[in-house]
Amino acid sequence: MLDAGALDAAPALQLIAHAAGTVKAHVSPECWDRGKTVTKAAAANGVPVAEYTLAFILLAGKNAAMEQYKLRTAQSSHRAGLLAAGLGNAGGAVGIIGASRIGRLVMELLKPFSFDVLLSDPTVAAAEASGLGVELVSLNELMARSRVVSLHAPILPSTIGMIGASHLALLQDGATFINTARGILVDHDALRTELVAGRISAGLDVTEPEPLPDGDPLYNLPNVTLTPHIAGSMGNELARMGDLAVGEVARLATGSAPLHPVSKDALSDMA
CATH class of the missing domain: 3.40.50.720 (NAD(P)-binding Rossmann-like Domain)
Structure with missing residues (x-):
């Protein structure tokens, strides 16, 4: 979990690009409070x-x-x-x-x-x-x-x-x-x-x-x-999510806005 302690250890962190559908278990509200950008690969x-x-x-x-x-x-x-x-x-x-x-x-x-x-x-x-x-x-x-x-x-x-x-x-x-x-x-x-x-x-x-x-x-x-919750990405479909996350990092490097940002308010609605 990227909480206050983890963020203190990474003061230069700008972007958290999650290569999966939900970030709820991985980020805390502190990320947004400190101005970090959070993205996810739910679209993929x-x-x-x-x-x-x-x-x-x-x-x-x-x-x-x-x-x-x-x-x-x-x-x-x-x-x-x-x-x-x-x-x-x-x-x-x-x-x-x-x-x-x-x-x-x-x-x-x-x-x-x-x-x-x-x-x-x-x-x-x-x-x-x-x-x-x-x-x-x-x-x-x-x-x-x-x-x-x-x-x-x-x-x-x-x-x-x-x-x-x-x-x-x-x-x-x-x-x-x-x-x-x-x-x-x-x-x-x-x-x-x-x-x-x-x-x-x-x-x-x-x-x-x-x-x-x-x-x-x-x-x-x-x-x-x-079926056992297999509709989401598996096998060769996982690369699609990885590509989306890498794309968000590339956009940060070129000064572009992320395509799939996650807001602090959206956390409460996530599974």
Whole structure:
């Protein structure tokens, strides 16, 4: 942690360029109080998360998790329901909860497809949503209209547990709920109830707690795709974050302003 003691030992320090998504565990408010510049590579880390979310959305359109289970169970006698009403990726509504950095990237990635994209975010005005090419609606309307819902809200006191039983109950039968944000934003007891009943499906890269305890039914449900928080940068994607951090150092050396600064106030909103 770069606290007062660490800063005393580095009086010439000007820039703290973090090559990952959050700086919360690494810097103290003292850094800003002493005029240090702090940057992070969240913009780079958001790219694979948005790509992963897009993959979830497209697979949900094909009901891929359940079709895999049916094929594995029936084997050579399985026949896909090619005329299944509501399935496919040539239309229908996709709901994005939160116009965060990643939420906006997902909306951008969805543009080449034929979806009606709905957005729920109390900080976004209708004119801005129109500029993003999406329809701004309430959270309840988004849940009720969307065939696929993807959560991208930040962690704030007001967003913890923001998706509860009443919201999940609004989802259409057969809808898919995707979470690549944070598990704490969702009431997992309510989500588990819906998933065990088989009424909806889910793609969950994050849970609460993380990982889930041994024996949790979500591990084995055929309508749940559960992955261990791998949507963010891994493997060859890590270099993208390193390049961004190095770029911020280069900008400092040439007297340019950083492209991805972090404010002191933003610390409280970080995961």
